[in-house]
Each structure stands twice: as structure tokens, then as C-alpha cells.
Amino acid sequence: MSDQGMEKSVRSLGRAVITGGEESAFRRYTKDEGRFARTERSELIKRLTKDIVGTYQLCNPKFKHSEALNPKRYLTSPHIGESNDGFDNTNSDLILNVNLVLINDRSQHRYIVKELLGHGTFGQVAKCWVPEENRYVALKIIKNLPAYYNQAIHEVTILRTLNENFDRYNKHNIVRMLEFFLYRHHLCISFEMLGINLYDLLKSNNLKGLPLNVVRLFSNQIMCTLLVLKGAAIIHCDLKPENILLLEGLKPTGVKVIDFGSACTEGHTVYSYIQSRYYRSPEVLLGYPYTAAIDMWSFGCIVVELFLGLPLFAGSSEYDILRRIINVLGAQPPDSILREAKKTSSFFKHIGSIHRMETFKGNKCVYHFLTEEEYNARHQAKPIVGRWYFNQVKLDDIILGYPYRKNLTKDEKSEEQSLRLALINFVRGLIEIDPKKRWTPLQASQHPFLTGKPFTQPYHPPPLTHNTPIVSHVKVNHGPEQGHWLASGLSPQVHMNLGVQHINPCIQMMPFSHASSGYGSCESYGSFNENPYFVGSYGSNCNESSCLSGSCGSNYNDNLCFFGSYGSSYNDSPRFAGSNGEHRVPDYCSSTVGSSGLSIPMHIGGSNLGTSPDLRGAFRPMSLGASPSQFTPPNISPRKFSPNSPANFHGSLLGKATGVSPCHKKSWGHSGTIPHLNQHFDGVSQHRQFQHHLEGNYSEQNSEGLINSPRNAQSIQSNRRNERCQNEYPLGMALNSPTSTSQTESSFSSSFDPGNWDPNFSDLLLQDDDITVSNLVSEIDNVHLAPKMDSSILNFGTFRHARDTSQMARPILNPASSTRTDKHLPKCSKAPVHCVRQ
């Protein structure tokens, strides 16, 4: 209907209603009006309510409407303002209501809140309309607490590195971060809008699990992300179905990985309490040093869950999880791990004498898993155990015994059977109990379950080259022939397949095989290819064009860039000008990428390890190529270091700042980009907040961990150090501008578990005692997070942000126990096996 026609009909409608004399525009709906009546009725309602304000004004020209008078529809619960001038509730969440407008002062983008998408550990995620961009985005609004803020900055850093350096063309299923800003003292991070997560997808399918071809489709995509993460030496640390989201719109079969809030870099694993419980790897459960292999474990659990519809290891406690793992896999962690793991005695008894060794599945073991009674006797508390959901116990039986879809022909059934066998073989490589034997992404990516090749026999991945952990004490000779690849983690036995060498101009300049992750070689075989550029060890360059030096087989392609470990430089333009095996870095190549891909300035103190031979002239040494968070000396237990130990407060890049800026409680005054701190914070109450948080959500965390928490010690320490708290940091990032970079806040939180301390860093922490505020500030100002740092685009507003040791505490994460508990599992004990797949 045209506008005029509409107006005419509304006028006549109004007349009819007003005069009452004519036939009414409405009449009672009767069922006899036929099956289309409902549609017609809703059509009428739509027409009458479209532009309802205008309609009212036509009916009554005196009618006035103000949106401000509308009752607020709150999305945050509770919505009583308790702090931050009434903007925050008691949980330090910004109180959101529909149509609240959050403004990024810098980009002038308005975020009009429409609905709540999720509520996680770090805050709220809201669906927002951005009129300037004409699209919806997901806005993560971080709690207004320093620890959450710091951890979120860490997420920003990692994501930006991944987005810009490792997935530049948005092809590796990693969520795109758009921009970040401060609003009313809340850090807000905007992401591309995605659809529902895989857990919700399973739920909407009544937890029946997905067809195998869909499982394969999703698995391939997640695998692609894991390959990139491995190349970037980043561990996600919280892979779970809730953190894998379907794409919206045209390509609903695509998925993306979100939530890098717990991520860390390989070799610099500071936290011991990570991963959501159902997806927690044995090494993390046992308190054993972990690597990127923990993500492969979680991935294996997810793959099985996609097929079964229910988590494979849905344990109610860590004891319960371990017991399930041992039962389902028929194996327990090897003695070599149990001997060294911190928490072995919580779950295992030591048989003692070699003569009394018990045999477990044919292997002699000196450790034996505690029975419930033994656990009870040892801990003075019964272990929490949940119910078992499957008819079978062993992995193979559970998968093979899962009900088949109805009405399958004989051929279809045998095809499904062989697919299931492939699935079993695949996940066995992922949920291998020994992390050293667990397949890496490259190994797993060639499995027939993923490639779709016929599965005829158990898959044997190509052997790994030895991963040489990087040792900070290694003295590095920086000549290209002098072994610096070793220090960067490349092992001499890296096998090079230089099949494409002749077509690649870069190859001649990369004689030392491809780059390694921060933890060793990048594996010389595999699936990755076409244009990934495995850049030589530190100091190497890569450009946008094809640049491939590693071997690598097939599947994954499109310009994937594996940065070399420390100090690799990145730039768009071709720049391999060196000869004789040297990589020359042009002067304009102004920043570096660490092993984690994070850009770290060259002129900070620390080890020389990261210094490229090519960069020595231009830059001063950089610290180990770690995430800035790993440079933060986390809260250090007084049990390990004396209070006067320099390790307590500084010694590393950010740690120094931590040490001299122990202010509390931020009050960032100006919303937007210039927060500043002007109040002191009561460290004890901060600790209480954490304790409350922990008690509320994480019953598993033992009380000892809380009472003796390093955070507590730090809080008290920091009360004595509440002066000199203001440091300036620029903040901001342009929406939709992958190349635009900004210098950003670089406070990265760390909660430190002394037992988990990475010895590689202790020497860094204990040096450089003579720190002044001024050099700290300048050092921190120079922590660049983006590889391409163009000073012309660094004119972001600065903000002042206090940092103190208590602020550095990282909120302990265990989203599985906070967001998804046993109550989300079916009530019936064997629900899934009775469900028939649709």
C-alpha cells in the first residue's frame, strides 16, 4: 500500500473509530473464517502497528511520544545500580537496557544495545546495532574490575595478533575483532556477529548429536583454527562447544572459534587452573606442565560430543573426570607424568616398591588411581561423582553402540559403520592420555576422518620432529649459520621438503627450514600449504605473497603465515633482499613479532634471544617472544620469594610497572579513551571479591588455593605501594581496519601459581632491579601489540590506568562449572542411547 493509500485508510479508520457511527474497522475474529484468518489478522496488526506513533498522531494530532519515557527493558540482572555512579550492578557489570547507546569516542561509532547474547566470566555480550556501519555486532562488555580488564586486554592482544598476522584474510575460522574502547570504565570489545554456539545447536537437537558428515565439517574447520594457533604458538585454553559459534546468514555451516580470554603462548604457561572441566586435559588435571596439546585434547572431546550429543567426560569433579578418562580410554597417565605432576597425590596412590608394582592394561605402574574410599580417607571428603550417561564404558563401544539413524539401508549402515571406525581412530589420537604422544594439529589434519579418504586401516601420522623447548639461558650466536635456529626452537632434525623451492623466491633466503613455534619445530610434514609461509627462525620476514619454506603436504592454504619465532618481522611488501642465506630487514620494517606473534619492542630489557641478526643494528634486544602477559611477574607467593625479592614486583617488562604502580581501584573518570586512576583500592576487598567469585562459581577450587592465594599476598603488599600509580597508555583501534594498528594498553594480568612458575623466566624476573618510573612508563608505552606499527596512526587518546599487583590477578576461569553444570545434562541416566538420531 502506498503512503497516501495508507494515510487514507488510517484516516477513514480514525473517522470510523471516532465517529462510531459508521461501520467499525474491527470485528470479532471467528474461527469459521477459515485457515487463512490468522495470517490475515497478523497482516492487519502489522499494518496498523507499523509507524504506530505516526498513526496515533494522525488519529490525534495532539498525540506526543518520547522514547525517553518508555519503560526501560533491562537486560542485565540484577539491574540495581550499586557502583560506578549507579551504572554498574553489584557484580560490576554495566547495567544494560534495550536501546542503550554505547559510544566509542574515538571512532564515533554508536552501539545500540538490542539484546543480550551471552553472559560469561568476563561480563556480558550484547547484540548491538551500529548505524555507522549498518550492521549488527557482538559487543563484549567487560566487568569493571581491574583483573577482568587486564585479562580482557590480553584477549585483545591475542586476537589482534591472530586476526592481523595469522588470519589476515579471515579464512581460518577465528572470530574477527572489530574494535575496542572504554565506556563508563568498562572495556568493550566488538566482534563480528556470529550465530548460536555448538552447545546450543546440540541442545536444539535434543542432545542427540549430529550426523557424521556434519561432525566432519565442523571438525575440519576447528582443525584449521588449531593449525593456525599452533603456528602462532598460542594455546586457546578454553575450547568447548560454547566457544564455537555458527556463522550467521548465508553460510550457516561455517563455524568460528571465539573467546581467547584464557589464551596464552606456548612455553609461557603461567596459569594452572585452566580449561573448562569437561574438556580439561589430564595434564592440566594433574598439574603437569602443559603445551598446545591441551587444545587437541579439548578438540577430541568436542568431536565426540558433537557425535554423541553429550560430553564424553561429564565429570562432576576433577576426580570424577580422571576416573572417566581412565575407564573410557582404558589407560592411565604414564608414570613419568605422575611422578612429576603436582597433583598426583590427590588422585593416585604410590604403590611404592617396584616389587609391588601393579599392572595396568599390561603396563607396570607404580601409581594406582584412588578408589572412592581411598579418596575419602585421604581427603576427609567424599569425591563428587556424577552419573554415567552411556550404556557402554569404552570409547569404541560408546561410539559403535550409539543408535543408528532410522531407515538406513544396508549399504548406508555399513558406510556409517566405517565412518564411525574412522571417528574412533581419529579421536583416539586426540584424546591420547599422554600429551607427548597426542597428535599435533598437523598430524591429525591428514586423518581420513577429516580428509574423507576411505578408512581402511589405523592411521599412522608421520613422526614428529623433536620439539626443543626454548631455554632462555641458551647463548645464541646470531650468525645465520651459527645455530640460532636451535635457540628459536627449531631442531636440527627438522626435515625440509623444499618441493616448491624453485617457485619461491623466499626459499633461498631461508636455509634453516621453517619457523618454529615458540616451543620447537613446526613439524616438517603435514597438511598445510599453498601459501603458508613458514618463516625462518627469528629475524625472518614474510610478505603477503607466497612464501613457503616448510615441507607441508596439502590441505590448508591461502596465505597462511607462520611467523618465525622470536623477532620475526612482518610487512606487506616483498622484502627479501638478502642473499647468502641472510634475511635483510628493510628499515621501514619497524616492528617485530614474537614467538607468539605478538609484537614486542626491541628496546626493552631482557634476553637477547629474540634479536634477529638482521635487526641488531636497528633495534636493541627484545625479550623472549612471549605475550606481554607472560612478562608480567604474576603474584608471587611469599613462600617462594622474600618480600624484598625483585621478583616480587618487577624484573620483566610489565612486571616493573606492576612493581612501581601498585594503585588500586580504578576510577577512570572520563568515559571513553582516557580513564585515569585517582583512587586507591582496598586490596583486601579486592581479594574478597575474588573469593566471592570463586566460591560462587568454582567449588572445585580448593580452599588452600584461596587462602594462600598469591593474589591475597599481593593485595596486601600492594596496599603498601599505592603511590605513583599513573601510567599512560594509548588505547583504541579502528573498526574494520585490519591494517590499522594502535598502541594499546598493555597491562596483562597474571595470577601466579608458584609451582607453575616457568623457570625460563625466573632469571628475567630477578634481574634489572634499578627501575625508575620514567623508564617503566616509556618501556610500557612501547609495548606494541601489532606487527606493523606506523607511528602516524598511534595518535590515540591516552588513558591513565593504575596497575598494581592485585590488579594483575587474573580472574580464575572455569566456565564449564559456571555456565554449564550437570543440571544441563539429561536427567535420565542413559538418555542419549535411547535417543534416535534424526
Ligand SMILES: Nc1ncnc2c1ncn2[C@@H]1O[C@H](COP(=O)(O)OP(=O)(O)OP(=O)(O)O)[C@@H](O)[C@H]1O
Ligand atoms: N561474536 C559473537 N557473536 C554472537 N554471540 C557471541 C559472540 N561472542 C560471544 N557471543 C556469545 O556470548 C557468550 C559469551 O562470550 P565469551 O565466551 O566470549 O565470554 P566469556 O565471558 O569469556 O565467557 P566464558 O565464561 O564462557 O569464558 C558466548 O557463549 C556466545 O553465546
